[in-house]
Amino acid sequence: MHADHAPPDPLDRALGALAEALAPVAGSDPAIVRESLAPPPKHGHADIALAAHRFAKQAGTTPPELAARLAAAARELDFVAEAEAAGPFCNITWAAGRLAADVIEAVRVSRTQGGLVAGSEGEGATVVLDFSSPNAARKLAFHHLRGTVVGASLARLWEARGWSVVRLNFLGDWGHNIGQLLHKLSEIPAGDADHIDPSRLQQLYVEVNEEEAADPDRIKAASGEWLRRFEEQDPVAVRRWQLIVDSTTEALDATYARLGIRFDEYRGESNYVKTAVGVAEELVEAAVARVDPESGAVYVPETDGLQAVVLVNSRGISTYEGRDCAAAVDRHLSFRFDRSVYLTDVGQGGRFAAVFAALDRAGFEWAQALVHLGFGQMRLGGRKAKTRQGTAVPLDDVLDEAVARAETEIATREMDLDDPAETARIVGIGAVVFSQVRMRRTSDFDFDLDSAVAFRGETGPRIQYTHARIMSILRRADVGVEAALSACDASRLTDPLERDVVLAVAAVPGATRKAVETDDPSHLADAAVGLADAWGAYQTAGARERPDLRVLATDADLRRSRLGLAAATACGIRDIFGVLGVECPDRM
RNA sequence: GCGCCUGUAGCUCAGUUGGAUAGAGCAGGGGACUUCUAAUCCUCAGGUCGGGGGUUCGAAUCCUCCCAGGCGCGCCA
Secondary structure, three states: OOOOOOOHHHHHHHHHHHHHHHHHHHHHHHHHHHHHHEEOOOOOOOOEEEEEEEHHHHHHHOOOHHHHHHHHHHHOOOOOEEEEOOOEEEEEEHHHHHHOOOOHHHHHHHHOOOOOOOOOOOOOOOEEEEOOOOOOOOEEHHHHHHHHHHHHHHHHHHHOOOOOEEEEEEEEOHHHHHHHHHHHHHHHOHOOOOOOOHHHHHHHHHHHHHHHOHHHHHHHHHHHHHHHHHHHOOOHHHHHHHHHHHHHHHHHHHHHHHHHOOOOOOEEEHOOOOHHHHHHHHHHHOOOEEEEEOOOOEEEOOOOOEEOOEEEEOOOOOOOHHHHHHHHHHHHHHHOOOOEEEEEEEEHHHHHHHHHHHHOOOHHHHHHHHEEEEOEEEEEOOOEEEOOOOOOOOHHHHHHHHHHHHHHHHHHOOOOOOOOOHHHHHHHHHHHHHHHHHOOOOOEEEEEEHHOOOOOOOOOHHHHHHHHHHHHHHHHHHOHHHHHHOOHHHHHOOOOOHHHHHHHHHHHHHHHHHHHHHHHOHHHHEEEHHHHHHHHHHHHHHHHHOOHHOOOOOHHHHHHHHHHHHHHHHHHHHHHHHHOOOOOOOOO
């Protein structure tokens, strides 16, 4: 299943071997047994369980009897510590020392293979990912946050799994708003027109909208006229348009940089305004689209559950959907993708489904590789965070606020840091980023800066803190991560609290696979929380009521074992946060 | 009107495709700093899984009907 050079996954191997051993007893296929293995409810003590109900009839016995037989078979395995029937369930506990040794070794090996999140599903394949999708002349706003952060995370995840990823930003650089600005720029003296400061552009945008509110007819006419001039490649219009786009991307890139994000491609919507008409004609020739005899508009009629799509309006101008079609063609020609992904809010799913289906029926065989991934709607204090001109919350403001709060928090502690401001930046931004990837991709959720930046509970900063505490221990021991992993004798890690940490580390590869399968980085966030929970309980116990669990034990062998576990945990957190886009300071 | 989505603790969310006594975090109560970083940890309390009916050994999960929200539905982007 896994490519040779992907790091080993001991838990996966153990589950596979267990399924192989139990399948004959259950009278079923190993793959089916494997799928049925599930963690028991919280109150149980076992690590993994198999419900015997579904196999009993086939095995010609009752569920409790079969569970007993399964337990007997499981006990024979050297990596199983105990197995027992509890009514119709067979509960299995892994042999702690054995699993720990495999897990630490897997982490050690993974250091040279791209980390615990590495994999090879995407080897040799190219995926184009369209995400963020801002509009010209507007700042990146709060409502762009989710798609931007999740998209960047997916891009890193796919790269870790071998894909060649094209990060593509589809800029809204055409339409009424652009027309307004082309017109408004008439007010700028020619001498200033080499460059427009982003904040100035923003200001012009607000002003022209105010003017339009006061005198709609005049501004709409002027805007339409400028848009037409731009389409005809009028030199003045083209130059103004370029100023707008340059100023916009300058501002956008500054904000993206704060989030550690860069794009490989900016493709503006305006590139497709004309080519979309040609693509629409192709769809008409393929009998997928029609020309409305009355209006002259080109549209794809409603078909089996898919909404109708207008490609060209009655004035002969392409619509957004028409441009989507043209852009899809362009992406195929430019990148020869194996998969072309559009990450937008879930509400646009219907539209994309209709567009993709139209391209497919028109005979573009690559249209099968077009997929829409939706993310849940963001709410701000229970209200819809909508784009309303001028009133949208700039993302930079949110980031500034998060960093400011981290600064305040840092000021209250005694830890002396080389660069408190830099730490505050990492913690504040990390808190915001983590809040976005924590939820399942498709869940709507209510964003509240206070809870995102609370720095306690299931937050980025708490996980960063866990990592920093581990690094602090390694510093005291004067040992590096690699050395600690190599020197570890994991068979000494037998305390239940240590076992929990081992299991949390062991869960990382599986969580990554799940994230890939579901195109959802939140499963990685879960694994990171699991690491922080397990390590936090262990380290705090060692520091308080359980001095026998101190990592820096006097017994040299034990100390080496625990340092190895510490290093493995730090690696797990770092590997995951690397994909999620959260930095991990060594001190905080 | 048609279609899709959502409804789980006071709040924000999980729930591994039908399995055991439905889980976390926050907020609330009670504890642990001479100790490897208290941005931590331990503990308690908190639920008719929106409601009714159905399917079966077994339902938060599948079917159906209601109720309450949200989103989309041929010339906006």
